[in-house]
Amino acid sequence: MSLNVSVNWQRDAFCLQLAQSFPSKGVTALYGPSGCGKTSLLRIVAGLERGAMSNVSFNGVDWQNESLCVPLEKRRIGLVFQEASLLPHLDVRANLEYGWRRTKPAQRRLAPEEIYRMLALESLLQHRTDQLSGGQRQRVALGRALMTSPDLLLLDEPLAALDAVAKRQILPYLARVVRDTETPTLLVTHSTDEVLRLADHIGFMENGSVAPVVRLAEALQDPSSPLFADEGAVSVLQGQFVIEGNGGWGMFSTTSYHLHVRSSPEYMSLHSGSTAFQNHRLQIYARDVSIALTDPTQISIQNHLAAKISGLTEKDDGLVLVRLTLADGQLLMAELTSASVSRLGLILGMPVWALVKSAALLQ
Amino acid sequence: MSLNVSVNWQRDAFCLQLAQSFPSKGVTALYGPSGCGKTSLLRIVAGLERGAMSNVSFNGVDWQNESLCVPLEKRRIGLVFQEASLLPHLDVRANLEYGWRRTKPAQRRLAPEEIYRMLALESLLQHRTDQLSGGQRQRVALGRALMTSPDLLLLDEPLAALDAVAKRQILPYLARVVRDTETPTLLVTHSTDEVLRLADHIGFMENGSVAPVVRLAEALQDPSSPLFADEGAVSVLQGQFVIEGNGGWGMFSTTSYHLHVRSSPEYMSLHSGSTAFQNHRLQIYARDVSIALTDPTQISIQNHLAAKISGLTEKDDGLVLVRLTLADGQLLMAELTSASVSRLGLILGMPVWALVKSAALLQ
Amino acid sequence: MSDFFAFTPADWQAIWLTLKLCFITTLLLMLLATPLAWWLARGGSWFHTVVQSLVALPLVLPPTVLGFYLLILLGPQGWIGQTLESMGLNHLAFSFNGIVVASLIYSLPFAVQPLQDAFGRLGHRPLEVAASLGASPMDRLLTVVFPLCRGGLVTAATLSFAHTMGEFGVILMLGGSIPGETRVLSVMIYDYAEALDFQNAHRLSLLMLVFSFLILVAVYGRQRRFSLFAQRNVNS
Amino acid sequence: MSDFFAFTPADWQAIWLTLKLCFITTLLLMLLATPLAWWLARGGSWFHTVVQSLVALPLVLPPTVLGFYLLILLGPQGWIGQTLESMGLNHLAFSFNGIVVASLIYSLPFAVQPLQDAFGRLGHRPLEVAASLGASPMDRLLTVVFPLCRGGLVTAATLSFAHTMGEFGVILMLGGSIPGETRVLSVMIYDYAEALDFQNAHRLSLLMLVFSFLILVAVYGRQRRFSLFAQRNVNS
């Protein structure tokens, strides 16, 4: 069961050509440079580009082929555009309730109050849409789409207009919404952070075509992934997380090592009550990992992990990406200068200590 | 000489109230949460909110007071809106040239070709505006504003719609444009990174008012600055930069210490030719700084700086911000867990080694 | 003054008839013009252009001449009239139904044009949004298109109403000025003027002007308030 | 067929006069209606509402009645006519200038309404953008407002042209049907029809219809091509 799309669409100079199956569970990120066709692809999935030669089916139901085109309103798709497109003749509440009213009670999985709360919309309900700032508008658009409890969410850079604080506040809620309501989501985004926090799968787009969709963990194995162009390589470790004391600090453990890490307050408030979580993901930027030949003492870095060097990739910017295999076999990447590599005499197979300065709990 | 604005404007529930002088040199960032009035303020400076009770003067010339309102077209302001607002009846080239044609030849400081090149617009010139993707549109809007060689640039989150790669490519050019052409700029942004890269001064907005505009360096002294809410505290060191070899690596030096750092390729290509630069800024995230009691060897971290602890600020999230005074008196901040602080027994006045994992050259 | 406005039973009959004609015509016109304008606004073939041009053609002919052709077409000798008669119905000349049809044709361009403009300018986005929220095409029409094109609807209805009210050439020719059936106010005023009965002509003219003015002020006033609200929204 | 279209010199005179009247009226109307529509579209006071309602009022009166009032007003005894005479000019009754004025008044609502709609929907953003790029108000009008409101302008001009062409009640009364001066095609067709000279009435009607149809097709065809280009732009 999944979303299958095949498109062959020449529009002026631009050609969108792909045959792709997207998982119909969790969040699939579409990541690619400006103008590569992300919006066009979403519009085809939504049935908004009738001119496009395309076949679309979702969970076994044909949405579009040569002979048929299920109209958008029958697809139960939540759509958030790049620019908030609020209906200007309705106030905020009426915009939000527009879809809600048109959703059969049996299909309503999300309570309006909950959506209002998670997107901080309560204080805006009485406003006219022209009284909202850009960010507020986008929040309303997001809420409005969620109100229909859609079967599929199509998000076209929904957070681009939000400020960092608002973004950080909403991200975990969005993550929870798409997870708890099990709404499969196609997310177009430019932000590696959003991908790491939200995505389960990722499809890289370039010039009108999509590389096969892969699991995020898999995509992160590739040091030259476009995801890393901005912030550098990232490793993701799987393990158990147990909260210790307050402030969100706790212990991330695998069978063979522990890391002292911290989850965000938003994360905490979402999971208040429980203290131990299985199968969590820890995100570690390669630039936050240093290497020592002996286990250093008298240093502020807390997390020291024994590892073996399993790869050394020289990049053209004078940096070396060091692949480290941890005791439990998981992969950790470290970014060092080539000067350091030669100073320390790092070679393949060498046992070293990985010093992890900081790590972020995902999921 | 500067931009003076005083506003007292009640609009429905929202009240914008400020009396502020903005420097008329370099880039002044306006930073604040969604809905705090940033766009409204820019519109007042542009003369687009006539209803607003306000006084605006620029470089000694009154733009608006009780009795007068210089129209926007006489203010020579370059304006880029949150949403690209291309003129839909003109193609990309005509949009770009619209302002250029209306600029007196004597006032043209920027050559169109240069602007096209720096914003990668060449391949878009023949397109209709409705053939552009969101990011492409915003690039055109930016270019169009620059084409008038404005006396003042007002940018309302101009890069919000650009993907990370495009953003990273354009940022240094934008920085150079505003610097080389000495175009004073008011920049509304949500992004700390943009602030650190572009801004000389910063004004924090909250709820319709602006805190006094301060130099960026000054703002960075405050560990609780809103700028740090997202990425944590940042220190900025002043010094000399000398390029050594290729890949952008070089030596950042002050009177008493050196750091091995790297500038970006975009930066390099902008400054190709020269190899030594005075008075450069180095940005170091506090989370990238570790502390050791003795100078560690056999560790990949290259930059070890002798320092003295001059401050310990416990934050409510279990982290401690350690202020370090370097040999030349400059300030460096390190973010440690309180567990590390107590494990190492850090106290005020203690001599320690600051380990700098990575640093970014600004400017 | 009270004397000035002491209307005769014939006046009252004409007033009532005029209102009936205007309301019915405007109503039917909106029902008819809306789908037509929608179709015209969304399509781009040469066929659309031809239909759009045909809609505007009634404007071009002098009203009595148009009325004459309608008489030929809708009367007992015309093929529409004959078809109706052969179906056991009445032909349309010299009847109230006939002048309704005539007014529909004559005022059609005034209903179609503003609607078409409004629909054309609406863009696809609001409709896409509403569809994604589960609104069926009819639902979108009622809850998105109409509210957002309110200006166009008001203009269309107002122009249609006013134009039907003032129109008399077509009605005179096709309707035959039959009291209680086709003798509307405009015909009556015309008749008074023809008889050099200026007192009555002035009286009824003033009535129509004042009445129409009040309607227009009410309609435009409401519309204006609404459209100012909406103005900052153009880019949202 | 060639015989059917063998126009008499009187026909040619009327054709020429009609074209002249339509072009001049449409031109003047656009010059007049544009600032008026702009003012109406941008303002929100009760005064705007009143003016907007007044503009639509000529629609409501039967044309010959309107013509009679105009005759009184513009003729040698009317205060406008007298004022003109005292300035050494001619009064406006029974002259080409007079029927131009009458057509202006009568067709004003058809020019103002579509323009006002278009201007109202334009929004502030494109104007703000153009101003920031150094365009003066007049420059913005020519390079932003007009191109973006092209649909409204075309509609306004087309409706005005067609309506002036078909209008005859006012012209008949005020113009006096003077050959070469005020006897336009519509009056001529009317006369033919009144005299039961249907051959001539058909001939001229057909001419007007075909000519107008061609104009309309040309105008709408161009406009349609343009507006389809612009359609995806509504949100950009």
Add this chain to the structure above:
Amino acid sequence: GDATVAAASSLRPTLDRLVEAFEQSHPGDHVILVYGSSGRLTTQILHGAPFDVFMAANTEFPEQIAESQPETSVPRLYAAGQLVMWSASRDAREIGWQGLLKPEVRRIAIAQPDVAPYGQRAREALIHYGIWDQVQDKLVYGESVSQTARMALSGAADVALLAASLANQEAMQQQPYMRVDATSHLPLNQSMVVTARGQSNPVAAAFSQFVMSSQAQSILSSAGFLSARQVGQQTPAELAE
């Protein structure tokens, strides 16, 4: 019963009085009057208008109807119009035909000769007095005599040639009129028919009878028409010869 009478607009308002008299002498009968230009009414009758009696302002149109609708009654002359000269600003009797050429007479209104009988006769009179060519530049045309009267009333036309019945109206009594010599033009004979539709309507027959009664005829002549007797009991057919 009811009957609908279509009448030339130049009969207004004389016919109103005539109908009043008819209804008084025929209690229970009712006449609905529809005025219009003779040309339009003819067209309408030819296309099935529900008129029982047609009283035209000429003799040709009733004949035309009788020709194409055989059940129509034989056209019957009921009166003749009289042409007069009238001016809102002066006594028309003092103007004289040559006076029309003076520069202070700027505009002369007549009914459209191709359409209205009064216009046709006005043209004949102007030709008869030898000034047709000279007044060409001064002529303006009304669609009907009534419109011609309004042109003169408004003062926009200095002089008008119109129907005596109109000049007798209250609105025009401010100035006296000058009767145009009946020999200067063909007579303005007016005839009527009972239409095919009116044949089965006794009220139509009664009304057409009544029009020829002496009571009705004297109403007509007092309003400014020549009664049928004054014109001579000729049939329209004879007149045409």
